[in-house]
Amino acid sequence: MSETLEKKFGFTINPSRLIDYDTSDRKVREYVTLKEPSFKLCFACGGCTATCTAGQHISFNLRRMNNLIRRGEIAPLREEVTRCMLCGKCLLVCPRGVNTRNVVAVAAEAIRKLERNEL
Amino acid sequence: MKLEGKKRIWAEYQKDIPDDHFFYVRSCIRQTFFAGSEQTFLKIMRDDLGKDVFEDPRHTTCTGIGYHGDVVPFETIQTVVARHFALATEAGYRHIAISCVTSFGIYSEILETWKHFPETLERTREDLYKATGRTFDIPETISHASDIIYKFRDEIARKAKYNLADVSTGKPLKVVEHIGCHYSKMFPRYGVGGAEFPHVLIGMIESWGGDVIDYPERRHCCGFGFRQYLIQANRGYSLSASRKKFESMEPYQPDLIIANCPGCAMFMDRWQYTIKEIDSVTYGGDGQGIPVLTYEEVAGLVLGYDPWEMGLQFHNVQSLPLLRKMGIKADPARRFLAKDGSRLPEPANLING
Amino acid sequence: MRATSKHVVVAGGGVAGMEAAGALAEMGHTVSLVEKEQNPGGHLLQWHALFPDHRPASEVKHYLKKRIENENITVFTGIGVDKIRHHGHEVIVTLTDGTAINADAAIIATGFDLFDARRKEEYGYGIYDNVITSAELEDMFTAGKVTTTDGKTPSRVGLIHCVGSRDEKVNNNHCSKVCCVTAVKQAIEIRKQLPGTEVFCFYMDMRMYGPYYEELYRESQEVYNVNYIRGKVSEASVNINNRLVIKVEDTLAGRPLKMELDLMVLMVGMEMSQSGTRLAEASGLKRGINRFFETGDHHFGNNLSGLRGVFYAGTCTAPMNITDTISHARAAVAETVRYLNDR
C-alpha cells in the first residue's frame, strides 16, 4: 500500500495471521520427514527448548520450529533455523528420541534447496 | 447442507414476538447514515400492516457505543436503559421494538443481569429514581425490529409487488444474510434461530423469493468491533475482517447482502470503497460491488416503495444493477433530487454510481 | 448350593450387566437380566475393533454372550427398569411395563449414552454432509469402507477430540477418558484402509492413561504418519465445493489455523444414560455433579448405592473402558454376595 493511501486513511489492511493449511507449502516438511524420520515423533513437550544453549540468548524455540515445519509455515522458519548452535544438548533430553540436531541441519538444508528450487 | 437439520435447530430457538403495540427505540447510527430504513420500518408497520408503533421524542441513545468503547460504566448504561423502560411504562407499552442490534444486545444483557443479580435491578431502580424521579416496569418482551419483520414476512410476501428474483431469467437472487454479533451470539435464546444458524433474515429472504448463500465465513464479524473502529490506528483490523468475509463470499457471486445491524450494514458497504482504493478490488459477480441493504429497505423494495424515498442512493455501493435485475423502475437521474426538486450534493466515490 | 441360592436383578444388559450376571450365575445365584434394547451387548454391539490392540470387538461380544448362557440367568429384552426400592428384606424392581420383580438384591448397570453431537451446533452435525460421529465411523469400518456421503474416498479426515466432554457449554465438565485413545485407534484404522488419506487429530490434551495407549499413540506417529494439532475446533462450515472448512487455534504455534476436510469425525463423549436418569429420579438415587450415579465412596465404596441391597456396575457411575467396566462389574458382584451373606 502506497504512502499516499497510508496518509489518506491512517491505517492499512492488517496482514492475516492465519495458518491456511491448504495453501501453505509443505515441501520442507516432506523433505525433513524423509531425511530425518524421527522428526515425526516430536510431541511438543518443549524439553529441547528448555535446555537449549542458544535459547538462553535469543528466542530460538525448537519446539515451535518443528511445529512450523509441520504446518508448512516457511517464512518464520528462515531465520529461526540459523539460530541453533548444533551443540546437541537437546538430543540428551528428548523423551521421544528425536534426532533434534539433525532436524535443524536438514531443515536449514531444505530451506536452502527451496530457495534454489531444488525441492 | 441438510435443511431438516437447520429446521430442527430453528424449532429450538423460537422467541415470543408480540404482534402489536410496540415502543420503538431508534438507532444512533441508522438514523444518521440511513435514516430511510427506520422510516420505512414505521411506514410498513403502520401503513401496510396497520400496527401501533409508538415513539417518544425523549428517548435517547442507549450509550452502547460508549459502553463498548469503555467510556460508559455498566451502572450508567443500566440507568439509561431503565429510563427507556420508564418512558415505555409511562406510555403504557410493554413490548419494546429495537432498531439497533447494539442496543438490542445491551437490553438483553441488562435484562439477563437483572434476572441473575436482582440486587443490580434494585440498585438501578434507586439510581434512576434519584436521577429522574422515574419508576419503571420491566417490559414483557424485547424484539429487534428484524424479529418483527420476520414475524410478518409472509404477510409482506402476500402484498409483494416484486420478488428477490432476476426478472429476465426468473432465477432467485443469490443473497448473503449478515446478522449483527450482538443479536444472538451473546444470548442465543434472544435470537430467532439461535446463534449458529439464525433464521431471522433467512426467513425473510426465503419467503420473498431469494436464495440464501451459506459461505464459510458467514458467522464472521463484519469487523466494526467498537474498539477496532473507534480508534483510527486499529481500523486495519476492522477492514481486514470485512475483507475476509468478502473473499469468502466472492466465489458464490452474491447479488446482495442483507444485514440487520447498523454497524454491519454501514461497514460492509463503506469498506468496499476503501478496499477498492487500497487493493483496487471490487467484489460482486460483475465486479460492480455488492449492494448492502437493510432488511427494511429490502422489505420496502419488495412492497414496491420508491428506492430513492428509502434513501438507497446514500449507500456507497449503488444498487442500480440490482434494481434492474428485480425489474424495479427507478430513474437514476432522480437519485439526488430533494422533494422540492432542488439538487442535493452528490456523494463522491460511489461504486457503480 | 441351591439352598443358599439368591435372586438378583441386573438392570442393563451391556458389558457390565452381562459380566455381573455371568459372575453371579456362576456362583449358583438366580439372575434376571433386564435389557431395554432387543439384544444384550450395549454400545459394544456397534464397535468394530478395540484399542489398544485392534482386537475385533466380536471376540469380547462372544465372551459376554457365552458368559450369560447359563440356566440360572433369565434375560428380559426390550424392556427397561422403571424403579427400584428396598422393602423389608427384599429389593423390589418395577419394570417399564409395570411388572414388579421381588429379589434379594439388584445391580444397576444402565451404562451411558453417547453425547448427542447436535448439541455442538457450531460443528454442524446433522446440517453439513460428511460430519459424522466416532460411532458412525465404526459402522464404516464394519462395512469395510470409509467414504464421504457421495461415496468418494476422503483425501483428508479430521478427528475432533472432546466433543461433549470437558466442555461446560454443554454442561459436561468431565473427561470421557476413552475418546483420545479411540481417536488414535480410529486414525490408524483409517490410514490402514486408505493409505493415501491424510489424517489429523485435533486435541486439547492427549490422555493416554491406559497400558499400551502411549505406545499406540507413538506408533500412530511413527508408522502411520497421523498428524496431531493441539487446539479445540471452534466451528465448521462448508465452502463452495461442499468441502468442510474448520477453524482451530494451533495452540503450539499460537496462531489461528484453517483447514479443509472431506470427512470430520466427532469423538463423542459419554453421558449419564437417560434410562439411568429416570431410574435415579424414580428410585431417589443420588447423582454426582457429572450426573452419573454417585457411589458410596470414591475409593472403597465404588459400587455402593444409597439403597441397601442395590449396587452399581460399570459406566453408570463414570466413563470407563471395557477393561475397567468388567473389573467394576466383578467388584459389584463381590459386594452383592457379601451383602447377601451378611444379611
Next chain:
Amino acid sequence: MNSEHFVFPFNLGLYFILIYSVVRSTIWFRNLSRSDKLRLQRGFFGLPFMQSIREIFMESLLHRRIFKRNPVLGYMHMSLAFGWFLLIVFGTIEADFFSARHLNPPSHSIFFRWYNPEHGASGFPAVFSFWMDLLLAFILSGLLLAMVKRFIPGMMGMKKTTKHTWTDRITLLSLWLIFPSRLMAESFTCGAHGSGSFLTGSLGATLASVLPAADIAPYFWWLYSLALGTFFILLPVSRYFHIPVELFLIFMRNSGIRTGDKSSSYTEVQTNACSSCGICISTCQMSYAAGINDIQSAYFVKGLRNERDIAAITANCLMCGRCEEVCPVGIELGPMRLIERRQDRKNFEPLTFPEGYALTRKRGFMERPTTQSYNYLVNDNPVVQADVLFFAGCMTHLTPSIIVAMKKIMNSAGVRYHFMDEEGGVCCGRPLMLAGRDKEARELINHNSDLIWKSGAKILVTSCPICYKVFNESYYLETRVMHHSEFINLLIEEGSLRLGYLHRKVVYHDPCELGRGSGIYEEPRAVINYVADLQKSQHEKNMALCCGGSLGNLTLASGKRSMIAADAARSLTASSPDELITACPLCKKTLGQATETKVTDIAELVAAALPTTPAKAKARIKKVLAKTENNG
C-alpha cells in the same frame, strides 16, 4: 607362429604405467601448496628420504602393520608384494648375469625362461632357478590365501571385506592370472627342454609326458604377458593403483605434509593410496555393534575416488577415529571426512571407465554456504578477572554432579576460579565443526575467546573433552587449556589436594575427543590410580571404544546409538568393576543409560575421595549415637 610377439602386451602395459605414474605424480606435485612443495623437496634430500625407504620396505613390502593386526592377512600381502619384488630383483640379476648382453629390456628378465629354455639345468644356475621357483611358490601361496579371502573372508579373521567395482574385478582377475600363467608357461618350456627346478621342472616334466609341451608353452607365455599388460593398463582405474601411489604418499608424509582443512593433491594421493583392505570396516563399531555396513572409511574413500555422491556416508560417522588408528596406509580419515563435510556438493556424474584415467580430478573444494548466524551474541556483561577459568560446557550442565564435584575439588584445593558458563554460556563451536560448519563455529569461538582473553586467566579448565579439543586446536589463547582430569592431576602433583583412598575396583573409559582426539591418556589414569584400584579393560587408550553418543555423527538414529552404547558398556564392564569411570559428560550420560554399573566422572570419583571435615564427622557420630539410643 612367431612367439616373440607375445612380449608386446607386457611392454605396452609397462611403459604406459610408468609414464602415467610419472605424469600423475608430477601433476600432484605441481598442485601442492608452496610450503608443501618445499617440505617435499627438503624431504627428498634428507633424513625423511631414508625413513621413507625404510617405511616402504617395512610397510609396502613386508606389510608390518597388517602383520601385527592379522598375521595371515599380513603374510598374504607380504608374499604378494615382497615376493613379487624379489622375483623382479632376482629376475633382473639372473637375466643380466646369464645373458650375453647386459642392460636388457625389462621384458628380457620377465620372460627370461622363454629366452633361455635350457638354462639352469645344473650347477650354479640350477641353484638360481631353484631360488626363483621358491619365490614363485612363495607368491603362489599368498595368491591362494588371497582367493580364499575373497570367497570366504571369515577364514582370514576378517568380519567384512570390501565390495568390488567391475574394473576392480577385471584387474583382480589379471593379477591372479599373472603368476599361475607364469608357472604354467615356465613349466611347459622347462618340460619341453628338460630344464627347471623343483616346481617348474617337476611340473613341466609331468605335463610334457602327456602333452606336446613345446607347442602349448607359447600360449601360456601369451597369457602371462597379457595378464601383466592388462594389469598395468587397468591399474590407474582400479583399487590396485594404491600400490604405486602408496610409495608417493609415504614420501609426502615423511616430509611432514598433512591433510589440513581443504582438499589438496595430498588428499587426492591419500584417496588413491587406500588399498580397500577393509581393516577399517571390521574395526568400526557402527559395523559390528549397530550393523551399519556401508559408511565405513573404505567406502568413503572409494566414493571420493569414484566421484560418487557420498553426502550420506560422510555424515553418518561417529568420528571416533578408531579406523585411522588401524589404517595400514596411515590415511588421515578423520580430517578427510571433515573436509568432505565442509563441502557443498551437488550434481555428480560418477567417473566412467576412460575418465578414470583423468590426470586431474574436477572435484575441487566447494565451500558450503553458511547456514547459521549468531549475530545476536553480545558480551556486555562485566569482565571477571581470575587465575583459573572453569568452563563446564553445554553437556556438563546436564550432569550437575560433575559441576558440584569440580567446585568441591577446587574449593578444597583453594583454587581461586571463576565459573565462566555458570549462568549458561555459549557453545564451544566444536559440534559445528564436526558438522562441517567451521565458518559458523568461528563466530562462537570469537565470542568465547573474547571472554577468556578479558578474564586474563592463566589456566582454562573444562569438564568437556569436546570443548577441550577445540579450545586447544582452534582458539588463539595464551591461557593454558586443561581438561579437568589434567587439572586434578596437577593439583595432586603439587600437593594441594589431600585425598583418601577409595577401595573400589574401577575401569576407565577414554572419551574419543580426549584420548585419540587430544592424546590425553596418562593423566586420568594417574588420577584414578591415586584414589582407587584401576583395572584394565578390553580396549584401552588409542583403541578405546566410542560410547555411541558422539556429536560427530549427525544422522545416526537414537536406536542405533544405544546399540553401540550397549556394546561398549558390555565390553567395559566385562571385568564387572564397581564403577565405570569416564571423563566426559556425554560419555557419562550415554553409558549411564546402557549399563547397570555405576558410571562416574573422574571428578566425582576424586570428590568422593576428599576427606570429610572433622566438624562434619563429629556431627555425624552424634547423629548415629542419638539413633542407637532411641532404638535401644
